[in-house]
Amino acid sequence: MVATSNAPPQLARHVVMIVGSRGTSCTGAAIARDLVLTAAHCVQPGADYKLVSFDAARQPKLLDVATIARHPGFAMAALNGHRATADIALLKPAAPLPATFVPARLAPPTTAAVGDAFTVVGMGLAVQGDGRSGGTARAATLVATGRPGSLQLRLHDPATRGEAAGAGACTGDSGAPVFVETGNGPAVAGVVSWSTGPKLAAGCGGLTGVTPLTSYRAWVVDTAHRMGARLAAP
Known part of the structure; x- marks a missing residue:
């Protein structure tokens, strides 16, 4: 994450690093003690995936994935x-995930407007x-731009507006949770799908493309139930 600071503990505790046997790295969000939400392109058929847990000394431990x-x-x-x-x-x-991970809540279906913060x-x-x-875990506060919809959001750094290098998703941030503030605190409203550099060039620090959960929330809830996971209370 191209950002100025590490994520605050109350958000960092939700995120999980995902590594693949083909050298890939992504991010996910714990949404139950035994369930991680991420992007579909992060877990493609034909590869094996592990979750990463870091101990107090920042030493990594690989956790097996049973079902995708x-x-x-x-x-x-x-x-x-x-x-x-x-x-x-x-x-x-x-x-189950180690106790250092805390399940994040799913945001209710919402409609974003230009300038809304995530x-x-x-x-x-x-x-x-x-x-x-x-x-x-690093955090960036970005705002919606373009024509926000229920199927895709495009976010940028309000200070640079995608015209110069600014905060945003980078390599390894695919699948990262996108939080919105609710009456009960931050909740996951979507996941990172792609990023660009400034002025739509390749790279990072321009736009951050997000897949909102609005159209897929029911699938997440139903699939979690079938997988035997108990989601965090709304």
């Missing part, structure tokens, strides 16, 4: 074109191309 459920409406071709698609998946670990929390790179800066 991808939304049946996900289309990689649409995602590659920065078009809306059901980029949502759930991972059920083989054992907080993105990811475990990705702080600087594009710096492979050593991942693995730390």
Whole structure:
């Protein structure tokens, strides 16, 4: 996450790092003691995935994943074109997550407007191309731009508006939770699907593309129930 500071503990405790056998790295959100929400493109068929837990000394421990459920409406071709698609998946670990992780609440279905603020929390790179800066939860407060809809949100740093390098998602932040403030505190309103550099160039620090949960929340809730997970209270 290209951001100025680490995520506050009350948000960092929700995020989980996901690594794949093909050298991939993504972010997810614990939404139950035994369930992680992420992006579908982060957990593609043909690869194995692990969750990462860090101890007090920042030493990583790999946690096995028992089951992966991808939304049946996900289309990689649409995602590659920065078009809306059901980029949502759930991972059920083989054992409950360590107590250091706290399940996040799902936000109720909402309609975003230009200028609405969201907080993105990811475990990705702080600087594009710096492979050593991942693995730390960082937060960025971004605002909606363009034509916000129920199938896709485009967020940017209000200070740079996507025209110059600013805060935003970067490599390893795919699947990261996007929080919105509710009457009961922050809740997950979507997941990160893609990012650009300034002026729509490749890279980070421009736009952050988000798949909102609004259209897929029922699938998440129903699938969690089928997987035997108990979601955090709304």
